[in-house]
Amino acid sequence: MRIGTYVVALFSLVGMVSPATAADSPTFNKDVAPIMYRSCVQCHRAGSMAPMSLMTYAEVRPWARAIKQRVVRREMPPWHADPAHGKFLNDISLKPSEIATISAWVDAGAQEGDARDLPAAPTFAEGWSIGKPDLVFKMLEPFEVPADGAVPYLYVTVPTNLKEDVWVRGIELKPSDRRVVHHIIADVVPGDGQPIDPKPRLTRDRGQQGFSGNFAGYVPGRVYDVFEEGVARRIPAGSLIVLQMHYTTIGHPTPDQTEIGVILAREPPSRLRAGGGGQLPNLTFVIPPGDPNYEVTAQQTFDRDSYLSSVYPHMHVRGKDATYTLIYPDGREEIVLRVPKYDFNWQTSYRLAEPIFMPKGSTLKIVAHFDNSAANKFNPDPRAEVRWGDQTWEEMLIGYFGTVEVKPGAPAPQSDQPRRQP
Numbered sequence: 194m195r196i197g198t199y200v201v202a203l204f205s206l207v208g209m210v211s212p213a214t215a216a217d218s219p220t221f222n223k224d225v226a227p228i229m230y231r232s233c234v235q236c237h238r239a240g241s242m243a244p245m246s247l248m249t250y251a252e253v254r255p256w257a258r259a260i261k262q263r264v265v266r267r268e269m270p271p272w273h274a275d276p277a278h279g280k281f282l283n284d285i286s287l288k289p290s291e292i293a294t295i296s297a298w299v300d301a302g303a304q305e306g307d308a309r310d311l312p313a314a315p316t317f318a319e320g321w322s323i324g325k326p327d328l329v330f331k332m333l334e335p336f337e338v339p340a341d342g343a344v345p346y347l348y349v350t351v352p353t354n355l356k357e358d359v360w361v362r363g364i365e366l367k368p369s370d371r372r373v374v375h376h377i378i379a380d381v382v383p384g385d386g387q388p389i390d391p392k393p394r395l396t397r398d399r400g401q402q403g404f405s406g407n408f409a410g411y412v413p414g415r416v417y418d419v420f421e422e423g424v425a426r427r428i429p430a431g432s433l434i435v436l437q438m439h440y441t442t443i444g445h446p447t448p449d450q451t452e453i454g455v456i457l458a459r460e461p462p463s464r465l466r467a468g469g470g471g472q473l474p475n476l477t478f479v480i481p482p483g484d485p486n487y488e489v490t491a492q493q494t495f496d497r498d499s500y501l502s503s504v505y506p507h508m509h510v511r512g513k514d515a516t517y518t519l520i521y522p523d524g525r526e527e528i529v530l531r532v533p534k535y536d537f538n539w540q541t542s543y544r545l546a547e548p549i550f551m552p553k554g555s556t557l558k559i560v561a562h563f564d565n566s567a568a569n570k571f572n573p574d575p576r577a578e579v580r581w582g583d584q585t586w587e588e589m590l591i592g593y594f595g596t597v598e599v600k601p602g603a604p605a606p607q608s609d610q611p612r613r614q615p
Contacts, residue, residue, distance in 0.1 A: 219298040220306025221250045228295065229253065230315050232270045232285045240320055242371060248314060250305045257303040264292050271539035275531040280546040282421060323363040323419055326454030330434055333391035335450035338373040344440040346583050347393035351434040351453065352384070360425040363456035364418050366411035366436075369449045375585070377411035378437040379453060381428055389433070397435060408434065409453070412507070412540040421544065424502070424597055425458040439583070470503070473559050473592035480511065480579040480588060485566035489590045492558035500548035501557065503595035504530045508561060509588050510537045510571040511579065515561040517592065522554035535561075537571070537585075548597055559592030 219225060229237075229247055237247035246252045253260070263269040264287055272286035287295075298304070318325040330351050338344065368374040408426065409418055420426070434453060473491035480487045506515035517529040530543050551557070567575040573586040581589060 218301035218304065219294050220304050220310065221253065221298065222306035222308060223310035224294050224306075225253070225298050226250075226314075227312055228287065228291050230312065232287060232291075234315060235285075235322060238317060241317075241322065254303055254305075257299045261296050261299040264295050267292075271536070271541070273532045273534060273536060273539065273541065274543055275533050278528045278531045279543070282544040282546050283541075321365055321367065321454055323365045323454060323456055326363075326365070327457040328359070328455050330453040330455075332436070332450045332452075333389065335369070335448040336393050336438070336440070338440045338447045338449055339442055340445050341442045343584060344442065345395055347395065347438045347440070348397040349391075349393045349436045349438055349451075350389050351436060352389050353428060353432055353434060355428060355430045355432065357430045359428050359455075360458040360461050361428060361455040362420050362425045362458040364409040364426070365454045366409055367452045367454060368411070369451065370447050372443050373440050373447045373449055374411065374451070375439040375441045377409075377439070377451065379409040379411075380435050380437075381408045381432050382435055383429070384431040384433045386431075393438065397437070410542075418542070419456070421502075423462050425462045428455070470593065470595035473557065473594070475590045476581045478581065478588075478590065480563050480565045482576050482578055483566050485564050485568060486513065487563045487565060488560065489563065490558065490560050491590060491592055492556050494556045495551055495553060497553050499551050499596045499598055501529065501545065501551055501594060502548045502597045503542050503544045505540070505542035505593040505595075506530075506532060506535065506559060506561065507540060507589060507591040507593060508535060508537065508563065509585050510573070511563040511565050511569060511588055512537060513562040513564045513569075515559060515592070517594075518558045518560070519549060519551065520556040520558060522552060529557075542593070542595070544595075551596075557592075557594060559590070561590050561592075563588060 233247050235241070236243040237245060239246050239248075245256065247256070247260075260269070267286070270285045270287065272284060274281060274284070276286075330353055332349050332351055336347070336349070364379075366377045366379060368377070436451060436453075438449075438451070440449065471493065473493055475489050475491040478487075478489045480489075501519065504517045506512075506517070508515070512535040514531075514533050514535055516531045519527045519529050521527070527549070529545070529549065563579075565572060565575055565577075565579055569575070579588045581587065
């Protein structure tokens with residue numbers, strides 16, 4: 194079978210038509226590199242989380258057939274939102290035409306092409322995904338992660354030593370060694386002027402209340418946050434950053450001294466004030482042994498007008514699917530996000546392309562399902578009755594969400610940051 198006929202036949206099976214023929218095959222420099230630069234190299238580059246770099250033709254060529262397999266199955270780039278519900282600023286999924294281009298390129302021999310067709314590669318600050326930070330805060334002392342065993346959640350206080358308030362538009366949490374850090378949750382709390390104990394603690398002082406919900410997070414598949422134009426978060430003068438550290442062991446002692454890098458906003462947000470948010474937790478569920486589809490829900494009703502800007506479902510390895518629904522005061526419902534196949538290894542904060550207006554009295558609800566059966570290959574023990582717990586073999590349901598609020602007296606939003614009302 195000729196290559197062109199084969200490619201057309203292949204994509205007719207998956208609802209696509211190849212843009213190329215045997216006589217005009219895609220090349221890496223002209224057709225494939227732009228796709229890689231947009232959706233892949235943020236992770237697939239030296240020093241980032243992916244196991245190999247895909248910045249150049251020489252780096253991509255040995256992986257060409259594997260890349261085709263993963264993109265055709267939509268396993269890469271990792272994006273799990275149902276396209277039928279919502280549009281998102283950080284959507285890195287490939288269009289059918291882009292998948293067709295990569296497949297046709299591989300089937301035609303994965304040629305490099307004319308060097309003059311290669312666009313400029315994106316540049317990254319060494320060691321950082323957000324670019325070179327304006328400010329870097331760091332754990333005062335390293336923590337020695339033991340060689341083996343389960344490490345309880347630890348809390349580390351990091352001083353900012355800020356003399357005045359700052360607004361930040363980008364945040365990144367950078368461990369010394371990603372292999373030993375499962376997740377980090379960072380919160381900004383008021384400083385009390387007392388000396389800071391650099392040693393990690395097993396529990397957090399519950400008297401330390403954060404200013405506006407979780408400040409930043411580091412989870413599998415997500416290492417940084419950069420906010421849309423007009424949105425920023427405030428770090429007040431003299432405040433502290435408290436890190437919840439979940440360490441995992443790798444067979445030998447490993448030190449970690451996590452850093453927090455921030456990019457400052459050029460000016461305080463003009464139309465929207467500090468990005469805030471919260472969480473929808475359910476702490477009381479009990480998943481029966483062997484249950485393949487156990488439902489857990491959580492919700493919150495808002496006591497003032499606000500705008501929903503992002504949603505992020507969190508479960509552990511029994512997590513199966515999750516749906517966020519916004520219920521308006523008049524009873525109307527809108528699905529904000531549906532994740533039909535949750536993947537614990539790729540946890541995404543889905544940033545809405547248009548913040549959704551939530552009038553006072555609106556309710557945000559998350560409905561999730563868990564697979565505690567033997568059919569779940571990631572299930573540590575299908576015979577167990579599973580409850581809330583910190584460790585991966587236990588479970589959680591937290592429906593994180595982000596909000597932005599209209600700044601009093603602010604002008605109407607511009608086209609680059611529309612706000613949707615029902």
